Amino acid sequence: MSPLKSTPYWRLSGFYFFYFASLGVLVPYWGLYLQWQGFSAKEIGELTAILLATRIVVPNIWG
Structure with a gap:
């Protein structure tokens, strides 16, 4: 698999990582x-x- 085809996977996994990491940091202090x-x-x-x-x-x- 070429590096260009694996880019969307890393973008999506990076998004989910930072999304849930920010929730994990902020929600306890909410x-x-x-x-x-x-x-x-x-x-x-x-x-x-x-x-x-x-x-x-x-x-x-949203589906």
């Missing part, structure tokens, strides 16, 4: 940031649930 902004525990839970639910539902809609 609740602390919202708490610092003055949100209640209930509101933080609701926003976090919405954030995670969209990651489950939206890919199924």
Whole structure:
């Protein structure tokens, strides 16, 4: 396989790596940031649930 044909694979795998790495770094601190902004525990839970639910539902809609 030539290097030109393997390029899309590395782009896609690189995208997924950085996407999930950024989520892994940011999501644990999302609740602390919202708490610092003055949100209640209930509101933080609701926003976090919405954030995670969209990651489950939206890919199924997009196909």
